[in-house]
Amino acid sequence: MIIDANIYWLPNEIFVSEEMTNHFLRVVPREYGVYAYQREKNKNEREFVIEKPEGSENLNYFQGDYDLSVQLENMDQAGVDTGVMKLPGCQEWLDLDLCIQFNNQMAETVKKSKGRFRALAVVPPSGDADTLRELKRCIKELHMNGLQLSAHYGNKYLDDPMFRPLLKCASDLNIPVYVHHTPVPVEYNSLADYNNLRRSYGRCEDQTIAVTREIFSGMFKELPNLKMIHSMLGGGYFAYKNMFFPNDSGHGRFDANTSDVARSLKDNIYFEMSHAQPWGKAELKCAVEVLGADHIIYGSSYPVKKDWLIGGPQYVGDLPISQDEKDMLLFKNAERIYGIK
16 A cells, blocks of 8 residues: 655636635735746646745646546556645645635545545634634544644744644644645745755755754643654754754753653654655665654655656665565555544
């Protein structure tokens, strides 16, 4: 069995409905330096472009990429049995009305897939009564398998107390929280000039900051059962067990709460590779050695690149690790953490 825990989804309506298109573009926060627009890629084929800063493209959403029949056909070609649907980064800006529309349409897609897809709920991070009510509806009535959040909102990472009510609700519901990288970290000026630096390393940096802030903040003392799954292997996966958490205080140079952060890393933080091939086999083997195979979940980021879906499972299957470790990456961890039966 193979579970692809990162298949992106958007409703087709967002590309063709003037009302939904305008609503989507209206919620993107230009006041925070984020710019969004729609353009025609080919005749009768539209594209959304998200820029930060202006003129620097970070996210592109293409009409036709999210067609259910095409996705299922490609999953069959890849040998993927089940896919976990989530939004491709835009959850950072959606208001509650759009979230409700997206959740309803995701639930419909799950039904149409006849069990091939699962979905993660999307809500704004505010944690007010209406937002928490919508999250509970998604889990209890729409039978979704978790909550998706962005690594940061504006200039606030998820360790900020403003997000605690929403995270507590997720913990009380006993659902995992998937933390998607954002296009660039909060401080990004030195990354903005070059596409590959901004779009690849910038996202890894964002995840590294997010993971370490969550662990160092002590938030898991308050929420000991909360499980958070970070994309992009958490960015700096190679550094979490040693470099960030030295065993001695260095005569006062380093924080000495190593036992608490080590416990949080083991009990509360999990990682999704978010496409295997760009990491490389040496890096993935290193991730298994450092983080443990029981903490890593396979995901292809399809449809960003079709090849990442089609060749991803075999790429993991060819890693120089044990068969049990491969099984944990390819399906066992997703089954256990997301509650997929």
